[in-house]
Amino acid sequence: LKDQQIVEGILKKDNRTYSHIYEQYGPMIMAYAMKNSGSSEDGIELVQVTILKIWNIIQNGKYESRGKFGQFVYTVAANTWKLELRSRKRTPVQALGESENYISDQGEEELYWKVTKDAKLDAIYQGINQLDDTCQELINLFHLEKVSLLEISKRKNYPYNNLKKRIFSCRKKLKRIVAEMI
């Protein structure tokens, strides 16, 4: 595939394009991680993080084609791995069971790795898509947009007390779906 075809494929979220990038550049990226203190598992994760970053750069119109897509992939992968090594060196691993100390702030670098590694996030993503439209909307309004229950009840003409129960049950259903997946 030529640069332009790859860019268009990513913009269209075309499966074949992702597959091409994975097969064409994945082995090189994996080799980079393994050559620089990484395990094969690190290498596979780096491939995924790199592809996600490339997706983000292209989706946001930040990619400028110079006819060297492979070099671009290499640069993104190399920089990502260097930052990850730096992060590992400097950030102590949290002890298990200290969930209250969970890092709630997520820089973009950390987010990409987390999205790649944490199966729970993928399960929640799938779970939300399995909820009915009303549940999805309520969860979005309450948890993401931080609209108050009172405001939601006004907007949706929903009794306040029933609304609390509804959001609670939507969240509970989501938890159940996620638990079944992982």
Next chain:
Amino acid sequence: MDQDFKNQERIHEFLQGDLKGAALKAFQADLRKDANLQEDLAFSRAMMTTLKNKEILAANHQLKTIIAGKTITPDFDALKEFEGGGSSSGGGSIGKWLLGGMLGISLLAIGLFASGIFTPFTSNETSNHLVVSHLVPFENVISIAGESSPNLEKGMAAYENGDYITAIPLFNAYLKKAYDPNVQFYLGLSHLLNQESAIAIPLLERVVDTSAPPVLSVAKWYLSLAYIEEGQIPAAKVSLQELQANPDYTDRAITILNSINQTLQ
């Protein structure tokens, strides 16, 4: 059911930053001893992360589906082709850098800080975490024309490949002949990316002192990160406060300043 309700509400308020004083202390005390509450909080955080980053999660899910069952093995020969092949700007000779209108901070530099509460880290851990979250290489924006300079050309190629150890002496060799704030910027940044923030600081300070916008703002941004990494918080705050006036940096400067105020004071 009522207790579940209460817990959900408390978790929601906690994540919104609305729990204060005695209510916050009581919640934290309950959290330490109640495994269900811990699990519920972890789930809420994961749900918030998912909701806030739906697009990336969607791309990740699509990718995972596509590569499921596919196996790749490392290809070290293919890697060699790229390790030596990073041309910084397509050949030609090196002359002036056209940073002016070409400067635009890479998308990768945008911090995606969630709005959660910072939990008790030590200052060093938090400052390192802050820096790592925001520190990404600045794109190569050199335009080459005019006289040739192999040191600069090779230095930028190494920089672009993330090989800062090679880039640094090449930039130094170039700068020995004549001071150029743009080259000095990439030298300082290379040290910062190479985990040498103490060396990066005076180099970037000189860039700040000798540059005009937009190079000035870019240098200030990285200088702020270097200050944070070295624990020079008052200097970082001054630098970030100045950066707030530049619309390209307002959001990220405020984000880091808020983080500093919550965790490093």
